[in-house]
Amino acid sequence: MNPTGPLSLSALGSFTIGGRRVQVDGQPTRVVAISRDLPEYLVDPNGTYRIEHAYVQYFLPAEQRRLPVVLVHGGGLTGSCWETTPDGRDGWLQHFLRDGRPVYVVDNVERGRAGWCPLPGMANEERPILRTEEEAWEIFRIGPPDGYAKLDPFAGCLFPVEHLSELSRQQVPRWTTTTSLSVVAIAALAAKVGPCVVIAHSQGGGIAAQAAAERSTDIAALVLLEPHGLPAQSDRLPTMPQLIVAGDFIDLSPPYQSLRRRWLEYLDAAADGGIIHEYFDLPAMGHPGNSHMIMMDSNSEGVASLVGEWIDEVAS
Amino acid sequence: MNPTGPLSLSALGSFTIGGRRVQVDGQPTRVVAISRDLPEYLVDPNGTYRIEHAYVQYFLPAEQRRLPVVLVHGGGLTGSCWETTPDGRDGWLQHFLRDGRPVYVVDNVERGRAGWCPLPGMANEERPILRTEEEAWEIFRIGPPDGYAKLDPFAGCLFPVEHLSELSRQQVPRWTTTTSLSVVAIAALAAKVGPCVVIAHSQGGGIAAQAAAERSTDIAALVLLEPHGLPAQSDRLPTMPQLIVAGDFIDLSPPYQSLRRRWLEYLDAAADGGIIHEYFDLPAMGHPGNSHMIMMDSNSEGVASLVGEWIDEVAS
Numbered sequence: 001m002n003p004t005g006p007l008s009l010s011a012l013g014s015f016t017i018g019g020r021r022v023q024v025d026g027q028p029t030r031v032v033a034i035s036r037d038l039p040e041y042l043v044d045p046n047g048t049y050r051i052e053h054a055y056v057q058y059f060l061p062a063e064q065r066r067l068p069v070v071l072v073h074g075g076g077l078t079g080s081c082w083e084t085t086p087d088g089r090d091g092w093l094q095h096f097l098r099d100g101r102p103v104y105v106v107d108n109v110e111r112g113r114a115g116w117c118p119l120p121g122m123a124n125e126e127r128p129i130l131r132t133e134e135e136a137w138e139i140f141r142i143g144p145p146d147g148y149a150k151l152d153p154f155a156g157c158l159f160p161v162e163h164l165s166e167l168s169r170q171q172v173p174r175w176t177t178t179t180s181l182s183v184v185a186i187a188a189l190a191a192k193v194g195p196c197v198v199i200a201h202s203q204g205g206g207i208a209a210q211a212a213a214e215r216s217t218d219i220a221a222l223v224l225l226e227p228h229g230l231p232a233q234s235d236r237l238p239t240m241p242q243l244i245v246a247g248d249f250i251d252l253s254p255p256y257q258s259l260r261r262r263w264l265e266y267l268d269a270a271a272d273g274g275i276i277h278e279y280f281d282l283p284a285m286g287h288p289g290n291s292h293m294i295m296m297d298s299n300s301e302g303v304a305s306l307v308g309e310w311i312d313e314v315a316s
Numbered sequence: 317m318n319p320t321g322p323l324s325l326s327a328l329g330s331f332t333i334g335g336r337r338v339q340v341d342g343q344p345t346r347v348v349a350i351s352r353d354l355p356e357y358l359v360d361p362n363g364t365y366r367i368e369h370a371y372v373q374y375f376l377p378a379e380q381r382r383l384p385v386v387l388v389h390g391g392g393l394t395g396s397c398w399e400t401t402p403d404g405r406d407g408w409l410q411h412f413l414r415d416g417r418p419v420y421v422v423d424n425v426e427r428g429r430a431g432w433c434p435l436p437g438m439a440n441e442e443r444p445i446l447r448t449e450e451e452a453w454e455i456f457r458i459g460p461p462d463g464y465a466k467l468d469p470f471a472g473c474l475f476p477v478e479h480l481s482e483l484s485r486q487q488v489p490r491w492t493t494t495t496s497l498s499v500v501a502i503a504a505l506a507a508k509v510g511p512c513v514v515i516a517h518s519q520g521g522g523i524a525a526q527a528a529a530e531r532s533t534d535i536a537a538l539v540l541l542e543p544h545g546l547p548a549q550s551d552r553l554p555t556m557p558q559l560i561v562a563g564d565f566i567d568l569s570p571p572y573q574s575l576r577r578r579w580l581e582y583l584d585a586a587a588d589g590g591i592i593h594e595y596f597d598l599p600a601m602g603h604p605g606n607s608h609m610i611m612m613d614s615n616s617e618g619v620a621s622l623v624g625e626w627i628d629e630v631a632s
Contacts, residue, residue, distance in 0.1 A: 007324075008322060038545075171366075
């Protein structure tokens with residue numbers, strides 16, 4: 001496999017999935033200037049909207065050799081996180097496509113090309129959050145807080161720090177009120193695409209695991225990169241084979257020490273339920289240096305290969 | 317050329333372009349619940365942001381036979397408007413890729429994967445507009461206002477009305493305060509990609525023409541699908557060959573009668589300046605039935621071919 005070689009596709013395109021129709025009445029009109037040719041454009045917000053869907057872009061390899069992969073981004077990001085890495089290398093989208101896997105890249109509800117609903121009373125009413133570069137530096141475990149100003153990361157960190165600003169430009173506003181809508185969208189997507197493998201990052205991991213609990217027959221395997229928001233032990237658990245992938249520097253980050261306890265509890269519950277499960281502690285496996293942005297770190301191709309091998313073992 | 321045949325790419329990926337760094341200070345922190353595992357997440361909005369960039373996804377054909385094409389969406393839409401049509405056919409993205417043209421699909425500033433800036437005092441402070449399905453029906457010249465309820469379009473209209481809801485799901489919030497930022501982004505993209513051909517729709521047409529006036533050496537030809545916001549006669553005009561494409565039913569729509577006068581005035585000014593120019597009045601050319609959404613109508617492949625032929629005549 002040549003990670004920069006050509007890509008032969010049978011098709012590429014996009015669709016939306018999920019969501020609902022809403023009808024708005026009784027709102028005032030307003031006049032706006034859209035362009036110099038439309039200086040007094042009357043906007044009437046009353047009428048029909050389609051909201052709360054996800055956007056899905058798909059890439060089908062000319063020679064399909066494996067199950068489709070659905071890529072689910074984390075909080076504050078879109079499907080672009082799986083494309084070109086901040087330092088310009090091919091991402092996991094291209095990697096899994098070269099493996100002969102159809103790839104479905106999601107912009108989940110209220111992110112990216114899925115749009116969001118600015119109408120009063122809807123899930124996007126609250127003011128959204130946009131992550132600062134300083135917060136990304138710290139919460140993505142790139143380096144210590146006082147290392148940001150000089151882009152001085154944790155020793156051995158594989159995130160391409162000189163391209164941190166490109167990661168910042170991939171950040172989009174996010175709401176804290178839309179998780180359950182995102183779960184519905186991923187469940188609907190799995191039902192449409194399945195049988196498939198879902199690979200999900202961070203907040204997307206919790207969303208994917210919750211969706212998988214509803215669609216166990218459509219999702220053949222679940223790969224969770226440092227997830228949060230996993231189903232609790234009292235919830236129904238997804239039953240397909242599951243892999244949690246964890247990077248480095250967790251001992252230096254109290255929030256991730258807490259999340260790691262959750263990952264191990266979750267996998268213990270899977271073991272109790274007789275569910276095939278695996279934990280990739282990357283540093284312990286001889287792959288040190290990963291930040292939270294495992295698909296962007298300089299060893300992203302290598303980790304993708306490890307993940308692909310695990311998938312092929314449990315869901316071929 | 318087989319419009320559903322395979323696509324051989326040398327590469328695909330994405331990057332961002334333009335924008336700026338801003339620093340925020342003195343804003344209050346707040347605690348939000350991001351997931352059940354992060355129920356008390358402290359959000360500190362103070363710090364560094366990267367805003368006002370565009371997102372660009374690129375598809376490079378294995379065999380490049382022609383100049384690159386940059387596709388610029390209209391108001392309220394994203395780059396997804398050039399992908400799969402609402403009724404599931406390949407769009408102009410795939411068409412021009414099969415022509416052997418590298419294709420760059422833009423999500424301009426504040427749209428789609430480009431994100432937007434929810435911070436006070438920035439270009440997105442005002443409440444955005446989201447288009448209703450009723451307004452799309454009317455302003456995209458699909459049918460008369462009283463035809464919407466029964467999806468009864470203008471006689472002969474080629475928009476796939478039974479899939480109107482898919483067009484609605486492609487709509488995203490848009491601001492009326494970001495046009496000049498979008499012009500800057502397209503100019504920067506042309507400088508990076510050029511020499512290239514820019515194909516732009518509706519509001520994107522005005523943005524592209526304004527950008528082209530600044531980057532006449534990078535843009536070899538300009539294709540404007542029913543544009544608005546074109547440079548005025550007193551402005552500097554772009555000097556490369558230019559094509560305006562107009563659909564049907566304009567005589568039934570007063571706003572488009574006014575826009576058509578602007579298109580013809582603009583082309584007259586181009587003629588006066590010795591600029592190569594063309595006007596495709598599609599019905600007069602024997603291609604009746606186009607709505608404003610020319611790239612989505614059922615003859616979208618045929619119109620794309622006409623546009624491609626014009627490009628090859630003026631910029632090969």
